[in-house]
Amino acid sequence: xxxxxxxxxxxxxxxxxxxxxxKIFAFRDINPQAPVHILVIPRDHIESCDKINAENSxxxxxxxxxxxxxxxxxxxxxxxxxxxxxxxxxxQSVKHMHFHVLGGKKLPENMG
Ligand code: 5GP
Ligand code: ZN
Numbered sequence: 001x002x003x004x005x006x007x008x009x010x011x012x013x014x015x016x017x018x019x020x021x022x023k024i025f026a027f028r029d030i031n032p033q034a035p036v037h038i039l040v041i042p043r044d045h046i047e048s049c050d051k052i053n054a055e056n057s058x059x060x061x062x063x064x065x066x067x068x069x070x071x072x073x074x075x076x077x078x079x080x081x082x083x084x085x086x087x088x089x090x091x092q093s094v095k096h097m098h099f100h101v102l103g104g105k106k107l108p109e110n111m112g
Pocket of ligand 1: 091
């Protein structure tokens with residue numbers, strides 16, 4: 001499948017890795033929107049949060065179990081924001097579910 005995030009998770013496209021285990025991969029966003037901007041993805045291809053179901057939710061659990069470790073590693077002791085854009089109205093540009101972890105400064109209150 002021609003999915004850029006599947007390729008990044010497999011190491012076929014280079015990225016700045018932050019965390020990796022058998023289920024998930026985390027790397028720096030190429031166009032950071034905050035001093036720390038990390039993308040956390042399941043290695044399994046799931047299109048978006050809208051496609052989560054009982055068969056694939058293990059990957060989602062793995063993502064959220066890793067986020068505290070990733071945040072600690074990235075020095076986000078003051079807090080952070082986790083966002084996942086879904087579909088057209090959510091402005092999702094890459095169709096492989098991913099969670100943005102943003103921090104490193106006081107983030108704006110407005111979420112859109
Ligand atoms: P979305 O808009 O789908 O929620 O977020 C996609 C994110 O992926 C964007 O923040 C964009 O900067 C990031 N991105 C897209 N292509 C690449 C890439 O090849 N490498 C990295 N590290 N980030 C990417
Ligand atoms: Zn994919």
